[in-house]
Amino acid sequence: MTLSRRTLLTASGAGAVGIGASACGSGGAVDPSESVDLDADPATLSGEIGLLTPDFIGDDRLVLDEEVIAPFVERTDISVSVDQVDWNKLNEKISTGIAGGIIADLIMTGVGWTQPFAEKGIFAEIPADFIESLGFDESVLSSTQFEGKYYSLPQALDLRFIGYHPDRFAERGITEPPTTLDELAQVAEELTGDDVVGLDYLSGSAGSARQAFVFLLYAFGGRMFSEDGLAPRLHEEPGRLALQWMLDLMSSGGINYNLRAAEGQPSPFQRDKAAMSLVATGNWPTWKTMTPELCEEGAVGMFLMPSGAGGDPVMFQGGTFLSISSLSENKDAAGAFMKHMLEPEILGIANAATGKVPPTPEIPENPMLARNLLTSFALENLPYAGAAEGGSAAYMEVRTNLDGIVESCLTKRSTVTETLEDMKSLCDDAISRL
């Protein structure tokens, strides 16, 4: 039998398609529903696990290798390899990993990421009794659940509140920080003038417009989604009040939307061009390098975002959360390493290196953490850290587009009503695709 060129091409093409299809169709032998045994004795565990982390960049990596991983490797037969990735590319890294069936055993993500990946079955459930044994405050566990089960645990927090220059308060005879949102608006107006803006809330020095909106949404007693994450709530009355509060303060001059710092330049608050500002604990390293005078005791005053609904003040919660991959071939080892990372001493060491806030104040004394005044304030007020993004499995699709919707309201391209409708429609569309 003779083979023509066409026959050969057809046969090889069909073969390639067949091999591709069968390869794509055949995954590993891992059972995603297999549970994690956190009671397993680490000394009896062995093998290799991978840690995917967007933190511990630069010098901090040495701390991760030598002070976090090394003690664990010494007392077990488990080796830990680290895959570091930029925060901006973390979603792409996880998504390609999921598509290819290759994902790290232990994954570090952010607030709002847990529900989307838990819904896709990527994160393994973490036993509730272990979480209860840690004694973490309920406020820092709110972002860790999906359908009533736990899928992640906070390893580091980045918390946001309001900072102010005490001398600006003294100049205007203001002796106490505001206790309601109305008072905050009033104080911001009083402090505005002489080339200084009362409140720097939108310059992006401590988050995006989306996060600024979410923070106020919680301050007005709202939330982003219903308990089950299947209906949006951000378009309701607290959402309207949050947007209107920002617009009113922009109209009176208390917030200046155009007040921006060029990338690389210090924020308006650091330059003393804003009397008050939204401040993130993660700002501390930048302050230390660029404006060290702000890091001295008493140089900056701090208070929580007052409530607009007569309740408790609130703190905005960002952070890094640990999850075990459901596709891990070594879940128990990954669980053992997660437990190790959540030990109080290790939490102290790791957070002192990254400049973040441990999820619990119950950690051994750490001089580096003690010197960080933003962290100290945040730790004292941890129970108020209830304002967090997310709460729905559809949130990863909502996240980026929400920024543009809030911006369009702040720049008067759409009214408050239109903005709230846009938010609802964005969330409804994303939820309908679940």
Next chain:
Amino acid sequence: MATETRPTTAPPARGGSREKSLRSQKRTASTAIMVFLVVSSLIMATPFLWMALSSIRDPTELAKVPMPLLPQDLRLENYTDALTRAPFAIYARNSLILATAAALLNVAFGSACGYALAKLRFRLAPAIFGWMVACIMIPFYATVIPVFLMVRHMPLFGGNSLLGAGGTGWIDTWWALIVPGAISPFMVFLFRQFYVSTPSELIEAARLDGVSEFGIYTRIITPLIKPGLLTVALLSFEAGWNNFLWPLLVTTSDNLRVIQVGISSFRQEASTEWHLLMAGTTMAAVPMIVLFLIFQRYFVQGFAASGIK
């Protein structure tokens, strides 16, 4: 006598003043062009100058408003600090290997494809060329997952079976870094444009002289498009050197990470060390600037010849 005195300098004076005026017009025009070019060059060079100057500034000076134009306190340790923050020697070596491989492979495969599309007569040539041009328009993000799957399921590599299952394929290997970037539709398009402008009579003559088809491609026609070879090599090298996302996705170990990943280590979630970032960026930009300065004549010539400006 009057006739003797008549030949005055008047006509030459008229011609001279016209000449003078023409010369002065030319001088004015060339001065204007020169001023325009100098200003344009300065505008183009400003970001690079700012980067270089910021790389030797003290971080507190970067925070000053307004920031002084020239660094007041030269801080060369920014470079040493940057080098100690990440294994830059390994990253630079990896980027060099990746960029060199991309340049060589794109020249080899791209020129072969471009030559075939431009000079070999076969029925599907226009359709394949159209398909290549269409491929240029597909964004990288649209292809990243399919390419990742191909790399991950590569049969018989990384513990994979013949069906590409059971292992990790090319993930976290040099194969994954180099092979997907070995050919690009844009480079094929570029080569095709270069080859189209070469005389087909040379091919006919070479065939009559008994030169093989491969010989015609390598020894007769390809030497005629040297600026094109250099253009593609430089563009591929630059793309390989600046590659960030793909190496980040397909590698997990530090030994295979590239210089752009190293630079990103100066940016954290809530803060950026600008002085170190600028030092790292300056170091990463220098090889590309040097290459461009050496080969700029050919590079510009290449783009001009291919009709892409």
